[in-house]
Amino acid sequence: MFPSPAQPYTPTSRHKCAAMSHDPNLDGRSGFPLTRGSMLIAARSDDPDDRRRALSALITAYWKPVYKYIRLKWNKDVEASEDLTQQFFTDLLERDLIKNYDPRKARLRTYLRVCLDGLAANEYKASQRIKRGGGLQFLPLDFESAEGEVKQLEIPAPGSEEDFFAREWARSVFELSLERLRKECETRNRQTQFKLLELYDVDEGGKELTYEQVAHQFGIKTSDVTNYLAYARREFRKIVLEQLQQMTATDEEYRREARALLGIDPE
Amino acid sequence: MKVSDSAIARLRAAVESPDLEGSRYHLLDKLGQGGMGGVYRVEDSILGRQVAMKVVAVPDSTSSLADRLLREAQIIARLEHPGIVPVHDVGTLPDGRVFYTMKLVQGKRLDAHAAELGTIPERLRLVQKVCDAVGFAHARGVLHRDLKPQNVMVGPFGEVLVMDWGLSKIIREQEATRPSDSSPILSFVSIQDGTSHGSVLGTPGYMSPEQERGDNTAIDERSDVFSLGAILQFLARDLAHSANPVARPRALTAIIKKATAVQPSNRYQDVADLSSDLSAYLDGLPVQAYPEGVFVGIWRWVVRNRVWLLMVLAYLIMRTLLILWRSP
Numbered sequence: 383m384f385p386s387p388a389q390p391y392t393p394t395s396r397h398k399c400a401a402m403s404h405d406p407n408l409d410g411r412s413g414f415p416l417t418r419g420s421m422l423i424a425a426r427s428d429d430p431d432d433r434r435r436a437l438s439a440l441i442t443a444y445w446k447p448v449y450k451y452i453r454l455k456w457n458k459d460v461e462a463s464e465d466l467t468q469q470f471f472t473d474l475l476e477r478d479l480i481k482n483y484d485p486r487k488a489r490l491r492t493y494l495r496v497c498l499d500g501l502a503a504n505e506y507k508a509s510q511r512i513k514r515g516g517g518l519q520f521l522p523l524d525f526e527s528a529e530g531e532v533k534q535l536e537i538p539a540p541g542s543e544e545d546f547f548a549r550e551w552a553r554s555v556f557e558l559s560l561e562r563l564r565k566e567c568e569t570r571n572r573q574t575q576f577k578l579l580e581l582y583d584v585d586e587g588g589k590e591l592t593y594e595q596v597a598h599q600f601g602i603k604t605s606d607v608t609n610y611l612a613y614a615r616r617e618f619r620k621i622v623l624e625q626l627q628q629m630t631a632t633d634e635e636y637r638r639e640a641r642a643l644l645g646i647d648p649e
Numbered sequence: 650m651k652v653s654d655s656a657i658a659r660l661r662a663a664v665e666s667p668d669l670e671g672s673r674y675h676l677l678d679k680l681g682q683g684g685m686g687g688v689y690r691v692e693d694s695i696l697g698r699q700v701a702m703k704v705v706a707v708p709d710s711t712s713s714l715a716d717r718l719l720r721e722a723q724i725i726a727r728l729e730h731p732g733i734v735p736v737h738d739v740g741t742l743p744d745g746r747v748f749y750t751m752k753l754v755q756g757k758r759l760d761a762h763a764a765e766l767g768t769i770p771e772r773l774r775l776v777q778k779v780c781d782a783v784g785f786a787h788a789r790g791v792l793h794r795d796l797k798p799q800n801v802m803v804g805p806f807g808e809v810l811v812m813d814w815g816l817s818k819i820i821r822e823q824e825a826t827r828p829s830d831s832s833p834i835l836s837f838v839s840i841q842d843g844t845s846h847g848s849v850l851g852t853p854g855y856m857s858p859e860q861e862r863g864d865n866t867a868i869d870e871r872s873d874v875f876s877l878g879a880i881l882q883f884l885a886r887d888l889a890h891s892a893n894p895v896a897r898p899r900a901l902t903a904i905i906k907k908a909t910a911v912q913p914s915n916r917y918q919d920v921a922d923l924s925s926d927l928s929a930y931l932d933g934l935p936v937q938a939y940p941e942g943v944f945v946g947i948w949r950w951v952v953r954n955r956v957w958l959l960m961v962l963a964y965l966i967m968r969t970l971l972i973l974w975r976s977p
C-alpha cells in the first residue's frame with residue numbers, strides 16, 4: 383500500500399536519512415495541474431516547495447519498484463534495501479539527479495533504474511551519506527507491505543532487469559490508480575461500480591459468476607452490471623492515463639510509456 | 650490494494666479496450682494486436698452487423714500514430730478491390746482514440762492456413778490472388794511495404810484479402826488520390842508517412858534488403874515483389890516440411906530466387922511479371938526466371954502436346970500397318 387495517513391510510518395533510528403517529508407495528500411494527482419510532464423517540470427523547478435511536491439508524487443509511483451528491485455536484483459537484505467530506497471530518493475532531491483534527466487536520451491523509468499544501479503553498486507558511499515543524514519525527516523513508506531509483495535516475486539533473470547522494473551512500475555501505477563478510483567467512487571457514491579471492477583479485474587471472482595448472480599450479490603439490476611463495470615473501467619482508464627501524462631515529459635515518451643504499461647510491444 | 654500478475658493482465662485489457670460509450674458500436678471481443686493498436690470485433694448497432702475496429706493504443710488524437718491510422722484508412726478507402734478489405738467508417742472515440750472500422754473478415758491468416766493448403770498449384774493460385782491485389786495497389790501508386798503471411802487473410806471460400814496497410818507508402822500522389830476528393834479529416838499531402846531516410850519499417854524475413862538498410866528512397870514496387878517472393882518461399886518451405894513432403898521443382902525455385910534477388914534490378918520489375926511467371930508455371934509453359942535448354946524445351950513441347958502427338962503417332966502406326974497388310 384502506498385503512503386496514506388491511515389497507515390502511519392513508524393520511524394526507527396536507521397531510517398534517519400532522507401531529506402524530505404512526504405505529503406500524504408499527494409497521491410500522484412493532487413497539487414499539480416494535469417498537464418503533460420507537469421511532475422517532471424515541477425521536479426526541476428527552482429521553487430523548493432514545487433520540487434518537494436513533485437518528488438513526492440514521483441516517489442509515490444516509484445518507491446515500491448525501487449525497493450523490490452534493490453531487494454531482488456541486488457540481493458540486499460531488508461534493512462539495507464530500506465536504507466538504499468530512502469537514500470535513492472534523497473539523492474534525487476539533494477544531488478539534483480532529476481535535473482540531469484534528458485527525456486530525449488531515455489525514458490524516465492530507465493534513467494531511474496540506471497541511477498539506482500549506480501547507488502546500489504556503491505553501497506558503501508551511500509551508507510556514509512545515510513550516516514551523515516541523521517536528524518532529517520525521512521519518507522513514510524510502508525516497507526512492510528512491500529516486503530510482503532517481494533516474497534511473491536521471482537528474482538529477475540540476468541538481462542531481464544528492465545522488464546522486472548517495468549512490470550513492478552506497472553503494478554505500482556495500477557495500485558495507485560485503483561486507490562484513487564476507490565476514493566473518487568466513494569466521493570460520488572458509486573462504491574458498487576468500484577466493487578464490480580474489483581470483482582472482475584482485480585480479483586478473479588467475476589468469471590465464475592453469471593451476471594444474474596453478480597446483480598443479486600450487489601442488489602442491482604442485471605443490466606446494470608455491465609453498465610456499472612463499463613463506468614468503473616472508463617474512470618480507471620482516465621486515471622491511469624492522467625498519471626502517465628504527469629510522469630512523462632514529451633508526447634513521444636507518453637506513448638512509449640503507455641505502450642509499456644499496456645504490455646504492447648514497441649513499434 | 651494488492652495487484653497480482655493476473656490482475657495486471659486484466660487491468661491492462663481494461664485500460665486498452667476502446668471506450669465505445671455513446672457511439673454506434675458495441676464491443677464484442679479483441680481480434681488481435683498490431684503495431685499501431687488493437688483490432689476488435691464490434692457490433693454496429695445501426696446497421697446490425699459485426700465489423701472489425703482498429704483503434705490506436707493510446708488516446709492521443711494529435712499524435713503521429715493517429716495520423717498514421719487515418720492515413721491507412723484513407724489509403725484503403727481508395728483501393729477498392731476484392732482483395733483489399735474495405736473501410737466503412739473512421740472517427741474518434743469518446744476517449745480520444747482514433748479508429749476506423751472495416752469489413753470483418755471471416756477466415757484464417759495465411760500462416761495458419763498454410764497447413765491446410767495441399768498441392769503446389771493450390772498455393773501458387775493463392776499467391777496470384779495476393780499479386781492481383783498488390784498489383785492493383787501499385788497501379789494506384791501505393792506500396793504495401795509489410796507483405797507477409799500474417800497480413801493475408803484467406804476466407805472460407807478461398808477469397809484472399811491483403812490486410813494491414815499501416816506501413817503503406819504513396820509513391821504517386823496523383824494516382825492514389827482523386828482530384829475531386831478532398832477529405833474533411835486530412836489530406837494525403839499533409840500527412841507524413843513516417844519514413845524518413847534511415848528508419849526501418851517492415852518485418853524481418855519478409856522485408857527487402859533496401860528496407861532492412863533503411864534506404865527508403867530505394868523502395869519501390871520491387872520491394873513488394875521481394876516480399877511476395879518471401880511469401881512464396883514460406884509456402885514452398887511449408888510444403889517441403891509437411892507430412893507428405895513434395896520436392897520443389899527447379900522452375901519454381903528459380904521464380905522464388907528471382908523475386909527475392911538482393912538487387913532490385915535482378916527481380917521481377919513489377920508484380921504483373923511475377924504473376925505472369927506463376928501462370929506460366931501453372932500452365933506448364935517456360936518461365937522467365939528459368940531459361941531452359943533446347944532439349945528441355947522440346948521435351949516440354951512434347952509433354953504439352955502429347956495428346957495430339959499420340960493421335961498422330963497412332964494414325965501413322967495404323968497407316969503403316971495398313972500399307973504393310975496390303976502389300977504383297
